[in-house]
Amino acid sequence: MALVNENFLKLKAGYLFPEIARRVTAFQQENPEKAKRLIRCGIGDVTEALPDACIKAMHQGVDELADRSTFKGYGPEQGYAFLRDAIAEHQYAGLNISADEIFISDGSKCDTGNILDIFGKGNSIAITDPVYPVYVDTNVMAGNTGDADETGAYAGLVYLRCDAANGFVAAPPSEKVDLVYLCFPNNPTGAVATRAQLTEWVNYAIANDTIILFDSAYEAFVQDENVPRSIYEIAGAHQCAIEFRSFSKHGGFTGVRCAYTVIPKTLTGATHDGQRIALHQLWSRRHSTKFNGASYPVQKAAAALFTPEGKQQVAELIEHYMGNASLLREACQRAGLPVFGGENAPYVWVGCPSGKTSWQMFDHMLHEAQVVITPGSGFGAGGEGWFRISAFNSRANVEEVCQRIAAML
Numbered sequence: 001m002a003l004v005n006e007n008f009l010k011l012k013a014g015y016l017f018p019e020i021a022r023r024v025t026a027f028q029q030e031n032p033e034k035a036k037r038l039i040r041c042g043i044g045d046v047t048e049a050l051p052d053a054c055i056k057a058m059h060q061g062v063d064e065l066a067d068r069s070t071f072k073g074y075g076p077e078q079g080y081a082f083l084r085d086a087i088a089e090h091q092y093a094g095l096n097i098s099a100d101e102i103f104i105s106d107g108s109k110c111d112t113g114n115i116l117d118i119f120g121k122g123n124s125i126a127i128t129d130p131v132y133p134v135y136v137d138t139n140v141m142a143g144n145t146g147d148a149d150e151t152g153a154y155a156g157l158v159y160l161r162c163d164a165a166n167g168f169v170a171a172p173p174s175e176k177v178d179l180v181y182l183c184f185p186n187n188p189t190g191a192v193a194t195r196a197q198l199t200e201w202v203n204y205a206i207a208n209d210t211i212i213l214f215d216s217a218y219e220a221f222v223q224d225e226n227v228p229r230s231i232y233e234i235a236g237a238h239q240c241a242i243e244f245r246s247f248s249k250h251g252g253f254t255g256v257r258c259a260y261t262v263i264p265k266t267l268t269g270a271t272h273d274g275q276r277i278a279l280h281q282l283w284s285r286r287h288s289t290k291f292n293g294a295s296y297p298v299q300k301a302a303a304a305l306f307t308p309e310g311k312q313q314v315a316e317l318i319e320h321y322m323g324n325a326s327l328l329r330e331a332c333q334r335a336g337l338p339v340f341g342g343e344n345a346p347y348v349w350v351g352c353p354s355g356k357t358s359w360q361m362f363d364h365m366l367h368e369a370q371v372v373i374t375p376g377s378g379f380g381a382g383g384e385g386w387f388r389i390s391a392f393n394s395r396a397n398v399e400e401v402c403q404r405i406a407a408m409l
Contacts, residue, residue: 079104190341
């Protein structure tokens with residue numbers, strides 16, 4: 001008899017985005033005429049074409065694979081040097097991050113889940129609430145939690161409540177934790193942490209021997225020069241933080257798949273007997289054992305993002321999406337709703353009208369305006385009473401959504 005991993009049975013009935021898809025599909029089947037007007041502002045998937053520099057580089061990579069003299073088979077599991085070098089030079093210049101501390105992967109969603117492979121059982125783990133669901137669910141799958149209570153909170157996790165009062169930026173907990181997930185610019189709330197706030201977190205981590213798992217997938221959308229894009233801008237972070245970044249939104253690679261994780265060689269964890277072990281070597285071994293590397297044409301395309309042509313095209317993409325975010329933010333403010341995000345992130349976090357729950361607001365927007373949003377409660381109990389609107393869309397669609405918001409609210 002093959003035994004299953006019973007931790008999966010602790011998971012709540014439906015992952016957020018499949019549940020959204022289920023409700024949208026049911027609506028389309030029941031309302032075929034209204035469904036023709038459907039505009040999706042829920043899942044944060046990009047809509048615009050890949051930068052031309054990436055397309056050219058990807059074609060070049062494919063052409064190389066078509067010629068025996070330039071053919072590439074298995075590449076280095078940690079990533080080709082040309083991409084790791086480009087990231088170190090263009091993303092971490094002056095931050096004391098070397099190319100061999102950068103690990104290329106096929107997605108930061110995978111990395112934030114897989115990172116648990118190098119950590120042992122019994123760690124105390126903190127997450128913000130609301131939170132990107134992957135952080136929670138992968139810990140449940142790994143057996144790092146107990147069962148969920150009636151609010152959906154899992155025993156064994158330390159929840160750091162984020163709300164309007166703290167600007168959806170949690171302060172360090174009063175108790176000691178071993179691992180903490182931070183995401184800035186934040187998904188789902190669009191909030192950003194100031195340099196002072198991140199310094200407080202790094203100081204806490206050093207004082208408590210805590211590892212910060214810092215998801216910086218949306219750093220390219222930061223508009224404020226005073227907002228840190230990397231945790232390594234903060235003194236001491238090299239001793240306490242792992243950073244995750246993605247090309248999904250930076251270069252529109254959601255369907256192409258490429259990302260990277262940064263683990264400084266100075267970062268260590270401990271064995272039960274107190275021996276200090278470099279996490280860099282553990283992740284390198286895990287990466288080499290379970291991953292054969294992102295594809296060569298994809299890595300060629302990712303490296304092209306750092307060429308002058310690529311940088312300009314990425315800037316145009318970011319300007320487009322952030323223009324959408326500004327329009328959505330203003331439309332919700334005009335409707336009299338509380339609004340966060342949309343200034344340094346492609347997500348607008350909006351308070352529900354009085355008396356409506358997050359899922360009620362989802363159904364209301366779907367049936368009355370034919371607009372798909374993301375209910376805040378899907379990101380945790382702290383998200384109840386809020387919803388997320390994604391700015392990833394065409395300008396015409398966003399302008400239409402703004403008009404529908406004005407007419408409905």
